[in-house]
Amino acid sequence: xxxxxxxxxxxxxxxxxxxxxxxxxxxxxxxxxxxxxxxxxxxxxxxxxxxxxxxxxxxxxxxxxxxxxxxxxxxxxxxxxxxxxxxxxxxxxxxxxxxxxxxxxxxxxxxxxxxxxxxxxxxxxxxxxxxxxxxxxxxxxxxxxxxxxxxxxxxxxxxxxxxxxxxxxxxxxxxxxxxxxxxxxxxxxxxxxxxxxxxxxxxxxxxxxxxxxxxxxxxxxxxxxxxxxxxxxxxxxxxxxxxxxxxxxxxxxxxxxxxxxxxxxxxxxxxxxxxxxxxxxxxxxxxxxxxxxxxxxxxxxxxxxxxxxxxxxxxxxxxxxxxxxxxxxxxxxxxxxxxxxxxxxxxxxxxxxxxxxxxxxxxxxxxxxxxxxxxxxxxxxxxxxxxxxxxxxxxxxxxxxxxxxxxxxxxxxxxxxxxxxxxxxxxxxxxxxxxxxxxxxxxxxxxxxxxxxxxxxxxxxxxxxxxxxxxxxxxxxxxxxxxxxxxxxxxxxxxxxxxxxxxxxxxxxxxxxxxxxxxxxxxxxxxxxxxxxxxxxxxxxxxxxxxxxxxxxxxxxxxxxxxxxxxxxxxxxxxxxxxxxxxxxxxxxxxxxxxxxxxxxxxxxxxxxxxxxxxxxxxxxxxxxxxxxxxxxxxxxxxxxxxxxxxxxxxxxxxxx
Numbered sequence: 001x002x003x004x005x006x007x008x009x010x011x012x013x014x015x016x017x018x019x020x021x022x023x024x025x026x027x028x029x030x031x032x033x034x035x036x037x038x039x040x041x042x043x044x045x046x047x048x049x050x051x052x053x054x055x056x057x058x059x060x061x062x063x064x065x066x067x068x069x070x071x072x073x074x075x076x077x078x079x080x081x082x083x084x085x086x087x088x089x090x091x092x093x094x095x096x097x098x099x100x101x102x103x104x105x106x107x108x109x110x111x112x113x114x115x116x117x118x119x120x121x122x123x124x125x126x127x128x129x130x131x132x133x134x135x136x137x138x139x140x141x142x143x144x145x146x147x148x149x150x151x152x153x154x155x156x157x158x159x160x161x162x163x164x165x166x167x168x169x170x171x172x173x174x175x176x177x178x179x180x181x182x183x184x185x186x187x188x189x190x191x192x193x194x195x196x197x198x199x200x201x202x203x204x205x206x207x208x209x210x211x212x213x214x215x216x217x218x219x220x221x222x223x224x225x226x227x228x229x230x231x232x233x234x235x236x237x238x239x240x241x242x243x244x245x246x247x248x249x250x251x252x253x254x255x256x257x258x259x260x261x262x263x264x265x266x267x268x269x270x271x272x273x274x275x276x277x278x279x280x281x282x283x284x285x286x287x288x289x290x291x292x293x294x295x296x297x298x299x300x301x302x303x304x305x306x307x308x309x310x311x312x313x314x315x316x317x318x319x320x321x322x323x324x325x326x327x328x329x330x331x332x333x334x335x336x337x338x339x340x341x342x343x344x345x346x347x348x349x350x351x352x353x354x355x356x357x358x359x360x361x362x363x364x365x366x367x368x369x370x371x372x373x374x375x376x377x378x379x380x381x382x383x384x385x386x387x388x389x390x391x392x393x394x395x396x397x398x399x400x401x402x403x404x405x406x407x408x409x410x411x412x413x414x415x416x417x418x419x420x421x422x423x424x425x426x427x428x429x430x431x432x433x434x435x436x437x438x439x440x441x442x443x444x445x446x447x448x449x450x451x452x453x454x455x456x457x458x459x460x461x462x463x464x465x466x467x468x469x470x471x472x473x474x475x476x477x478x479x480x481x482x483x484x485x486x487x488x489x490x491x492x493x494x495x496x497x498x499x500x501x502x503x504x505x506x507x508x509x510x511x512x513x514x515x516x517x518x519x520x521x522x523x524x525x526x527x528x529x530x531x532x533x534x535x536x537x538x539x540x541x542x543x544x545x546x547x548x549x550x551x552x553x554x555x556x557x558x559x560x561x562x563x564x565x566x567x568x569x570x571x572x573x574x575x576x577x578x579x580x581x582x583x584x585x586x587x588x589x590x591x592x593x594x595x596x597x598x599x600x601x602x603x604x605x606x607x608x609x610x611x612x613x614x615x616x617x618x619x620x621x622x623x624x625x626x627x628x629x630x631x632x633x634x635x636x637x638x639x640x641x642x643x644x645x646x647x648x649x650x651x652x653x654x655x656x657x
Contacts, residue, residue: 037170040121043129049118050135053142054208055319056115057297058308059107060149061586062321062501064363066107069631070586072364073622075374075601076579077327080365081471081610087326087363092622099632100656105153106634107318112146117161119143121168137199141210141218144192147184148222152590155239155630155653156180159188174642178651180242185226193219202271207289208500213271214294217504220263220512225594227255227519234596236629239653253520260521263513266506267527273506275535278542279386285355285482285499294504297321301483301498309496314359320496324479326363327584329472331392334421334461335449336406336414342447343440348406348420349392350399353491356389358481365473366584367605368617371423371465374579377564378425380557382543383580389475390423391460391548398490409448412459417550419460421452423474427464431455433615451612467615469608476584477547507581510536515574529569533577537561540580571595599624627655 039045060066065086071077072090079087079095086104089096096102122131122139143166150157156178162171166188179187196215204211230244231252238244246255276282276292289296299321300307309320316322336348351357375384396406397416408414431453435444450472452461463472482499483491510532513521517529541561546553566573578591592598603624606617630653638648649657 037121037168040118040168041125041129043131046122046126046129046131046135049122050138052118053115053122053139054298055308056111056118056142057295057501057503058299058319058321059111060318061297061503062299062323062497063107063318064316064323064326064361065104067323067586068326068364069104069107070589071584073602073624074588074592074598075605076366076370076583076588077364078367078605078607078620079470080327080329080362080473081469082330082362083364083470092624092628093620094623098628100635100638100652103632103634105631106636108149108153109634109637112150113161116143116146117169119146120161120166123166124168133199134201134205137196137215138210140192141196141200141215144189144196144222145218147188147192148218148225151181151184151189152225152593153631154633156184156242159183174640176641176643176651178240180240181229181238182242182245182247185222185229186247189222190219193222202269204272208296208298210295211271213266213269213273213506214504216262216266217294217506217509217512220259220266220509220516223255223259223262224512224516224519227252227259227516228594228596230255231519232596234626236596236626237654239630256516256519257521260513260516260523263509263516264524264527266509267513270506275507275539277539278544279382279540280543280545280547283386283478285480286484288482288499292506293500293502294506296500296502296504298500299496299498301485307496307498311495311498312492313494314496321499321501322359322496323501323586324476324481324497325359325361327366328358328360328362328475328480329365330360330362331357331421331475332360333449334392334452335447336394336408336420337411337447338403338406340407340411342407342411345449346396346401346403346406347399348394348396348401348408348414350395350490351493352395352398353481353483353486353493353495355480355482356392356475356477357395357493358475358497359493360475362471365470365607366468367607368466368468369605370583371468371474374576374583380560380564381537381540381580382557383540383583385543385547387476387478387580387583388423389477389480389548390425391419391550392421393550394418394420395490398488408459409452409454409461410456410459414459421448421450421472422460422462423468424462424464427466428455428462431462431464431467433467434613437612446612449612451615453615463615466617467608468617469614470610471612471614479584502585507536511574511578511581514569515571518569518571518574529574530565530567533569533574534562534565536577536581537565571597575601593629596629598629625655627653632656 073092079091089098089102119139119142126136158176159165159179161169163169193215197212200212274291304311314322332351335345338344338346378384394416405413433453434446437446448461452463514529514532517523538558541557543553543555606619608614608617
């Protein structure tokens with residue numbers, strides 16, 4: 001057995017958490033100051049710990065810098081015009097350097113280990129204090145959840161935090177030994193999830209609580225990921241170094257079969273979960289806690305106390321949900337005019353607390369290929385329209401501008417609610433882009449203030465897919481701000497989002513089973529890889545609303561979507577479908593690392609520059625080495641270890657010393 005000691009801010013478990021009680025079916029999170037380890041020897045302490053297991057997700061999901069670590073540097077996002085080192089470093093494109101001090105995967109290290117130790121206390125003391133097996137199973141789920149997240153990110157991590165393997169740690173010693181990836185899966189993740197499936201209820205005890213099927217989803221996903229790790233098709237190094245052998249003698253094929261079987265069991269025994277009928281309603285703000293959402297980091301606009309943050313301003317840090325700000329360009333820069341000659345500028349699109357707008361930070365931008373390759377089908381597939389904001393509409397009345405008419409592209413009239421800036425579905429050679437931004441009396445002036453172009457006869461400024469830049473790009477509607485208290489005004493667009501951040505969806509069962517089938521799992525009739533993917537694609541073909549057209553659209557293109565499914569499903573097709581389904585939600589780095597296709601998918605990308613007049617895309621190259629498939633152990637962890645420099649170097653993942 002590997003004995004390990006972890007730094008004291010994790011190990012002693014002087015953990016900030018929330019005391020639990022229940023009001024109706026909602027978690028009653030009551031923040032307290034830090035408690036000592038003796039508190040976990042009481043029933044009250046264990047109940048408090050259970051609530052904290054849920055609350056800790058707020059420090060991970062919706063936290064913008066960890067969100068950046070999950071997406072920047074993949075084929076979904078690169079750095080944008082206002083990006084600082086937090087974002088440039090993660091891109092691996094020569095504008096920064098990914099080191100143990102700059103990697104924003106540091107956001108999960110301390111949070112996860114603190115939560116693991118809380119779970120250890122509940123599991124260790126729960127039965128003796130009369131805690132119900134189902135409650136202890138919630139702790140087992142979250143211990144596995146955090147270990148799964150850590151080992152995907154860093155490789156092998158310690159199972160012994162100082163007081164013994166998987167024991168509640170009260171030791172202040174600051175030494176540590178990392179277990180192997182195989183150890184973490186086979187000694188912690190798999191046993192905990194199997195026990196959780198056995199003991200958890202079919203239906204959640206509280207809104208958003210974990211259930212048998214939530215645990216099944218993570219077990220299936222863990223089996224799939226471990227199967228890839230055992231197979232290691234591209235020779236990616238693991239750390240701590242070890243033979244890729246399973247302790248129970250199973251091979252990768254066995255785990256792919258298990259992933260398929262468990263995922264299929266989840267599909268056939270859905271409990272309270274199901275696929276929503278359309279992709280649009282899946283992400284609609286007023287439908288946010290729907291039946292497809294299985295787990296989320298919760299927020300609310302009902303009170304700051306239960307929200308975990310201000311309802312009127314954003315802290316720019318956890319536990320606020322502010323991830324979507326990073327991928328929102330500064331649409332408020334766009335200008336119309338008060339007169340037809342366009343001599344006097346006026347702001348026509350104001351920052352607003354509604355799903356299509358929100359707070360723009362312009363830190364992360366999607367490359368051109370997102371719009372030309374990933375979402376090439378914008379006619380039948382509703383996921384493009386249900387993912388992005390491609391039309392920014394006038395809302396100047398809400399901002400206090402009383403003029404009935406303003407003048408926009410080509411000096412044409414626009415009114416409140418009209419399109420001011422549109423990102424086109426296809427490139428158009430007739431777009432006339434500005435060539436200068438200094439003198440309105442000279443030709444080629446940038447009246448839009450964003451470098452957007454004009455088309456004859458159109459009152460909205462336009463940008464083609466090939467003209468996406470680090471300054472201007474479509475926003476992410478699916479994760480956008482939603483509040484019920486905005487009324488007729490702009491509301492509170494500067495506050496952290498008060499909607500939940502989604503962590504797990506029922507739809508992923510279909511992708512996991514399909515991927516396992518492609519990897520060789522024996523399938524059941526009606527549940528081949530193509531059958532499973534077609535369930536998702538058929539749903540994507542159903543429309544009830546034209547989001548960017550802002551009008552009803554009732555159409556069913558399911559047949560067309562199914563016609564577009566190839567007879568042979570490949571991992572590449574599944575990855576493309578996963579990006580269309582989960583774009584911008586934080587899945588992508590893990591998907592590309594699991595399948596070992598990060599370099600293949602993200603080594604090059606195209607985008608125009610950060611200036612107003614940059615509208616021609618350039619190709620950029622990333623340097624993605626094999627060692628990058630693991631993130632560095634945070635420098636703060638290394639520095640806090642009471643070990644020799646040689647031992648610290650050995651603790652760090654290779655390539656980052």
